[in-house]
Amino acid sequence: MKCDKKNLLLYAVTDRSWLGDKTLAEQTEEALKGGVTFVQIREKELDREHFREEAEELKALCARYQVPFVINDDVDLALEVDADGVHVGQSDMEAGDVRKKLGPDKIIGVSARTVSQALLAQQHGADYLGVGAVFHTSSKADAAEVDFETLKEICKAVDIPVIAIGGISEENMGQLAGSGICGVAVISAIFAKPDVKKAARELKKAVEEMVAEGEEACR
Template structure:
């Protein structure tokens, strides 16, 4: 398996909007110390040269923690800096095309909102699915909400791991119990908090708790 189910328990997505004068390295390290199990570099505002620098630095950091590190959207960049994989949206490109470019050993995550999209992504070689937004979110302007029933139906329709994303906090994560997910992906619930390590620890504990309730 390119990516283990347990690696997807607490999936952190970066956003420099929350840095408040700190470096991305510092905040990601803090989140890893708090138990984050997977990191995605998602930086919409960075030019390619700086993105590449950040990516190489974070890849090294994540490998010290034995945590998978993937790039958002940019398949070429992921290949260039030898990331562990890439996460693509529905509009970015078919997972099959991504697999052909990345080769057999890299992790491919695909965003899905419907059962049809999920089944197709699995067929095309996706390793895991990110499904959402499960709650209202301010991180993505175009995020459509995915009801609990759809999330559950997606989890039942595919055999690859599914993580929920979008507006998840340690308070509302319990509402996802019984959906069939194997973890959650968050941005501000970790990186928007004053104490990143503590936020990561609490969120991880809350997620482990709901995963016990099958």
């Protein structure tokens, strides 16, 4: 599955912190039912065997909903389970090396915080950029925030789609209008909510309005 701009509207990053009595697959399916358009599995503590099992389960689930599924950081695991692609940070494998390993048909997302990082990622074959943190976030306490002007400059500098990530909620979403992003990546704004499906549905509506408002302002 290739990466289309419209798939990046509401990008959900999994986090088992809020599973409660649900499985990761059950919680992710609730998000998909609510309208999530892209899923990234992110596991920092899980052992490899269980990570692989969950990745295979989520891959099959996302395929049923025709939503792209990528793995955070782990290029080898993405290959093993035949995920749609991988998302790498600046300290992970460089995009060009990822492309060599995964081949031409997989989706590669790269985190960027500066225009130079964004241009380099594009040059090396990234399909989309995740830029942030645009607001303070507890999921990456050490992540430096990227201001609105930098986000806008990155969007102008590259030809590939850009999504914003980091501390985004329905309440602060409007502040990103006019930046040039085509969507947002969220974790707690969906998965920390008591009703994941409802949270995804409401957030998707807010993203659609924010993107439309930004496009209108640019005309």
